[in-house]
Amino acid sequence: MKINKITYLIIASFMLVFSACEPIVEEEHLVNSTNIDGVQLVATQSTPGGNEITIDMVTPGITGYWSNKIIGKKLTNKVKFVYPVPGKATFKYTGSLGAEFFTKTINVQIDKLDHPLDQDYYDLVGTNTTAGKTWVFDKGNAGNLWWFMSPPGSPDGAMSVWWNAGDCCGPSDANGKMHFDLNGAPNYTHYETSSAVGTKGAFNLDVINQTLTVEDATMLGSAAGNKNGVYTIVTLTATKMVLYLSNSETYGTGWTFVFRPE
Structure with missing residues (x-):
């Protein structure tokens, strides 16, 4: 009988110990600080209709980022930049209300490019950005390097020639051309030959990361x-x-393309 009582006491002690060790969980539920209509996006231009623009999300308690095809993604609530294209530009803000994510856009009308662009834009599309600029392969004389295999992995080796393919086996559009302009949008047109009908597309010049898409x-x-x-x-x-x-x-190697203005 005494043994049974001792056993019960030991079991009860263990139950008290384990129950005392159970963590106390306080559940916290996220709530929205406002609704989408309450998120205020503000865009200002340093001159009326000009291309120097500041976009700002001014509602307290909201976190997120701005994005646009040309300026890319900006991980901040306030961004100032020079926009390269006249016309209507749309900027998207993606953020959190607290309990849910949202997206909201604001439009800006650019009537004039009264602030200079990055030099890369002028080099690519010309100083008359609306008219644009045409590029062709820089073929020159036989043996010239204009379309060739190069080492993979890094642009540091871009001008190291593994195979001068253009000297014997150029692409079908070797005598073609391509045109870039900023006439209302970043416009790109590819011509298979100098007299072919162009195929219209778009381009994105990433000045910071030095890429062209x-x-x-x-x-x-x-x-x-x-x-x-x-x-x-x-x-x-x-x-x-x-x-x-x-x-x-196509080749699983690096490849280099050399162009000049038409």
């Missing part, structure tokens, strides 16, 4: 290109453009 059309010489249309800029001046792929999907 074409969409809905192909880059000149894309027989050695990649489906995503993203090229690393090795050289971009008013008279020369060198683009590079670190891994051509």
Whole structure:
């Protein structure tokens, strides 16, 4: 009998110990600090209709980021920049209300490019950004380097030649051209030959990361290109453009493209 009582006491003691060790969980439920209508986006231009723009999310308690095809993603509530394209521009803010995510946009009308663009834009599309600029392969004489295999992995080796393919086996659009302009949008047109009807697309010049992307059309010489249309800029001046792929999907190597203005 005494043994049974002792056993019960031991079991009861263990139950008290384990119950005392159970954590106390306080459940916290996220709540919205406002609704989407309460999120205020503000856009100001330093001059009326000008292209120097500040966009700002001014509602307290909201966190998020701005995004736009041309300016990319900006992980801050307030951004100031010079926009390169006249016309209506749309900027999207993505953020959290507290308990849920949201997106909201604001439009800005740009009537004049009264603040200078980054020099890369002028080199690519010309000083008359509306009219734009046409580029062709810099073929020159036999043996000239304009479309060739190069080491993969890094643009540092872009001008190292593994195989001068352009000297014997150029792409179908070797005598074609491509046109870039900022007439209401970043417009790109690819011409298979100098007299062919163009295929219209768009381009994105990433000045910070030094990449050039074409969409809905192909880059000149894309027989050695990649489906995503993203090229690393090795050289971009008013008279020369060198683009590079670190891994051509066609050849599995690096590939280099050399252009000049038409």
